[in-house]
Amino acid sequence: MTTHTLSIIIPCFNEEKTLELCIQKVFAIQTPDIQLELLIVDDCSSDRSPAVAKKLAAQFKEIKLIVHEKNQGKGAAIRTGMQQATGDFIAIQDADLEYDPRDLTRLIQPLIENRADVVLGSRFHTSCERRILYFWHSMGNKFLTFLSNMFTDLNLTDMETCYKIFRRNKIQDITIEENRFGFEPEIVAKIAQKKLRIYEMGISYHGRTYEEGKKIGWKDGIRAFYCIFHYNAHQLPAPMQLLIYFGIGSIAALINLLTFAILFYAGITIITAAALSFIIAATANYLLCIHFLFRHKARWTAKIEIFIYAGLAILIGLIDISITYYLAHLLLRPIFAKAIASVLVFFLNFLGRKYFVFK
Numbered sequence: 629m630t631t632h633t634l635s636i637i638i639p640c641f642n643e644e645k646t647l648e649l650c651i652q653k654v655f656a657i658q659t660p661d662i663q664l665e666l667l668i669v670d671d672c673s674s675d676r677s678p679a680v681a682k683k684l685a686a687q688f689k690e691i692k693l694i695v696h697e698k699n700q701g702k703g704a705a706i707r708t709g710m711q712q713a714t715g716d717f718i719a720i721q722d723a724d725l726e727y728d729p730r731d732l733t734r735l736i737q738p739l740i741e742n743r744a745d746v747v748l749g750s751r752f753h754t755s756c757e758r759r760i761l762y763f764w765h766s767m768g769n770k771f772l773t774f775l776s777n778m779f780t781d782l783n784l785t786d787m788e789t790c791y792k793i794f795r796r797n798k799i800q801d802i803t804i805e806e807n808r809f810g811f812e813p814e815i816v817a818k819i820a821q822k823k824l825r826i827y828e829m830g831i832s833y834h835g836r837t838y839e840e841g842k843k844i845g846w847k848d849g850i851r852a853f854y855c856i857f858h859y860n861a862h863q864l865p866a867p868m869q870l871l872i873y874f875g876i877g878s879i880a881a882l883i884n885l886l887t888f889a890i891l892f893y894a895g896i897t898i899i900t901a902a903a904l905s906f907i908i909a910a911t912a913n914y915l916l917c918i919h920f921l922f923r924h925k926a927r928w929t930a931k932i933e934i935f936i937y938a939g940l941a942i943l944i945g946l947i948d949i950s951i952t953y954y955l956a957h958l959l960l961r962p963i964f965a966k967a968i969a970s971v972l973v974f975f976l977n978f979l980g981r982k983y984f985v986f987k
Contacts, residue, residue: 631660632716633714633716634717634793635709636664636665636667636721637669637705637713637718638668638709638721639723640669643677643723647677653728654721657729657732663715665714667712669706669709670693670695671705672697677723694708700807701808703809707811713796716795718793719736719794720791720792722790726834727749727831727834728834731831732793735747735831744795746792746793746795746827747826748784749786750829750830752766752786753786753828753830754832772853773787779860780816780860784826798819806851809844809851810848812852818859857920862923866982869978870978873982874974876921879912879916887908888901888905888962891904892962892963898953898956899953902952914937917981918986927987936984936985949969951968952965
């Protein structure tokens with residue numbers, strides 16, 4: 629009989645009421661062929677969680693307690709746990725008992741049988757029991773899963789699930805950047821890009837209300853939306869990137885146009901107004917690109933990237949100014965001239981950024 633070790637990371641923040649029971653339930657799944665390594669990562673709790681965790685670590689040799697001196701978030705706790713895990717497989721278990729550890733015994737089987745590198749537990753694609761709570765919260769989860777699937781080309785039903793089990797040698801070389809709940813869309817994006825074998829299985833779910841201690845909020849939903857773009861968009865095919873850049877370019881073009889209008893009608897000359905508005909719009913474009921479309925420092929170091937971007941922006945800016953000035957002298961209204969110039973340089977901007985600056 630082959631024995632496998634499952635490292636279970638348990639992020640903990642103010643879970644004194646459930647932590648001990650959670651550990652008891654986790655140990656109940658240990659068998660002769662599945663040994664456990666528990667890594668409790670206390671994220672600077674302000675209740676008695678550290679004391680409870682310390683008592684448990686002294687009681688069980690399988691438990692390793694790691695304490696964050698400053699609260700950083702669930703993603704940071706998982707990152708710390710993954711760095712110190714030594715088992716064959718790594719799983720994540722919330723300390724609040726929304727998830728039943730007994731499900732882990734099923735989720736681990738495709739890994740043991742070497743059919744999968746990652747197994748996710750779905751709260752929505754399941755015949756198991758599931759507590760019914762918030763409609764709009766579940767709709768938000770499903771929308772984020774749908775959006776994530778569009779970008780990763782996966783067909784998951786629950787991207788935001790806590791239960792994700794990984795083959796350790798496949799996951800420890802992935803750098804986790806998110807500190808809070810953005811970990812979920814980030815890790816899904818990165819395992820998709822690594823072309824890992826991903827399976828999904830139904831699980832039970834015993835959700836908590838906010839009165840009972842649920843912590844995720846609307847700000848985390850916005851961050852998840854951002855993470856889906858940030859960690860996926862640079863890998864998309866050019867047509868999809870062009871579509872996203874259309875949104876970015878439209879925002880930058882609007883900034884360009886409005887700034888030009890304000891400056892021009894304030895009495896500034898056409899050339900000066902066009903130059904200043906373009907500089908402001910180009911800065912906004914750069915910031916939007918590195919956060920939502922292309923990867924920062926993808927080809928150059930940070931300083932060189934900015935230098936190269938500025939050079940390209942100046943070149944395109946000269947084209948923009950020239951077109952605006954030329955059309956304005958053809959008796960077009962300055963605003964119309966500027967609008968036409970903004971459209972013409974849009975494609976130059978995209979091609980220059982994709983194939984030269986952020987390649």
